[in-house]
């Protein structure tokens with residue numbers, strides 16, 4: 018899994034030849050380390066050649082002209098299930114993803130100016146938001162995500178979209194090459210609560226920003242105006258890997274402690290079973306299975322149901 022020419026050229030122009038080669042090699046070796054890589058790669062190699070191009074239409078990422086045999090293409094793309102982030106239309110095939118990621122983006126976009134920005138999207142999934150960010154004027158988006166399936170999905174999307182400065186590197190934030198820094202905007206959507214040490218995550222996000230750059234943080238919170246956090250002792254909404262969930266005041270306090278300027282909350286929204294749901298393209302359990310059937314304001318473990326906040330903050334100039 019090498020990077021496309023546009024992605025390699027962008028890296029070379031940003032970090033130089035030898036570091037770009039190191040980044041590409043780390044990406045390749047992480048992708049091929051997965052036991053399903055050969056199977057996923059075979060799908061990518063069989064994708065039909067179509068006219069490329071992309072646009073976002075009513076929140077749907079539409080990539081590539083309609084393929085001549087849509088049923089065959091749909092069958093091929095099903096081999097990359099579960100499709101979580103979208104909605105997508107690839108080569109004319111509609112992929113109803115688990116998440117209406119366009120709804121999340123609609124809550125974030127009015128508050129951020131990405132014009133001409135180099136953006137880092139941490140935990141980018143299949144890179145859906147990268148396209149939305151390019152459409153909003155970003156110059157280039159570098160996503161990182163350690164989940165190899167999502168990298169293969171990004172390859173499939175890029176096959177139809179054609180060359181674009183929406184890179185997706187197979188890496189955690191912690192392992193991302195140190196030369197990838199000085200971003201104008203760093204985004205972390207849906208990642209903080211998966212980290213055992215939220216302060217460490219915030220420090221790492223700050224380190225990737227240029228002085229004066231903006232952080233856009235989206236994460237699960239709990240309701241309340243007091244300074245508190247929930248540390249789920251076991252699962253939260255069926256997920257094993259959820260750690261601290263703060264109130265907004267506690268979250269803003271974390272950002273101040275991490276040395277960000279002017280942290281502020283611009284949105285709080287309950288996640289609905291319309292926004293996150295099982296579909297033909299993500300046929301496993303989803304949010305509806307994680308809520309108490311008698312009281313959907315609670316998770317099945319008895320915690321407050323998923324509530325998400327969007328926070329903006331700035332890395333100080335000095």
Ligand SMILES: Nc1ncnc2c1ncn2[C@@H]1O[C@H](C[S@+](CC[C@H]([NH3+])C(=O)[O-])CC(=O)[O-])[C@@H](O)[C@H]1O
Pocket residue numbers: 102116118139140141142161162163164167188189190191205206207208211
């Ligand atoms: N250490 C890490 N570094 C980077 N990525 C990580 C790490 N650990 C996990 N991930 C990745 O973070 C993503 C979390 S999902 C949010 C996706 C998108 N942002 C969204 O907002 O829809 C959660 C959700 O669906 O809410 C997954 O793709 C992981 O592989």
